[in-house]
Amino acid sequence: MKLSQVDPHSRATMTFDWGAVKWFVQPGTTPGATLSFGEVVLNPGQGHDRHNHETAEEVLYVLSGAGEQMLDDQEPFTVHPGDVIHVPKGMFHATLNTGWAPMRLVAIYNPGGAEERALAQLPDFAEVPAGSVPTYVRPGG
Numbered sequence: 442m443k444l445s446q447v448d449p450h451s452r453a454t455m456t457f458d459w460g461a462v463k464w465f466v467q468p469g470t471t472p473g474a475t476l477s478f479g480e481v482v483l484n485p486g487q488g489h490d491r492h493n494h495e496t497a498e499e500v501l502y503v504l505s506g507a508g509e510q511m512l513d514d515q516e517p518f519t520v521h522p523g524d525v526i527h528v529p530k531g532m533f534h535a536t537l538n539t540g541w542a543p544m545r546l547v548a549i550y551n552p553g554g555a556e557e558r559a560l561a562q563l564p565d566f567a568e569v570p571a572g573s574v575p576t577y578v579r580p581g582g
Contacts, residue, residue: 445471454569455560459487460543461575468554477553483508483544484577488537497550499528501536506544511535 447465455462464470464479481501483489488508501510503524509517510526512534520526520536528534538544550556560566569575 447471450572453571454573454575455557456567456569456575457560457563458565459489460484460538461569462548462557462560464557466553467557468552475552477548477550477557479548480504481546481548483536483538483546485538485541485543489535491533491535493531493533494528494550494556495531496555497552498530499534499556500549500551501526501528502547504545504547506538506542507540508544509537509539511537 445466449463449465452463452465452470455464460481460483462479462481464477466474466476466478468474468477483506491511491514503520503522503526505522508520510520510524511517512526512528513532517535517537519539526534526536536544536546561568
């Protein structure tokens with residue numbers, strides 16, 4: 442098996458109304474990978490609406506920012522840097538950035554592949570090519 446060092450600039454960025462995702466390791470782009478590993482950026486006041494992943498479990502690790510996490514349609518709880526959230530396969534969940542700054546999370550899908558393809562089908566999806574930087578528009582600007 443070929444060993445891989447991933448250059449973040451070699452990967453495209455998925456952008457949405459709520460933020461962006463850059464997948465660093467994925468089946469199909471990283472030799473031998475069966476999971477997906479990436480960074481999610483949630484814009485202030487934005488988040489992922491309630492959804493689930495039928496084919497994969499998800500792990501989220503909060504790098505920066507503050508937010509609320511809902512799991513299994515229960516009351517949301519506060520999350521801060523250093524918190525880890527495990528979302529079992531099929532469980533409904535949502536993440537909301539409640540702070541003034543972008544919220545950054547590491548995301549892992551196991552197995553990877555199908556969930557990223559589903560994200561690319563969302564109506565607000567736009568891809569920023571590898572090596573390019575996403576731009577953000579200030580509200581009212």
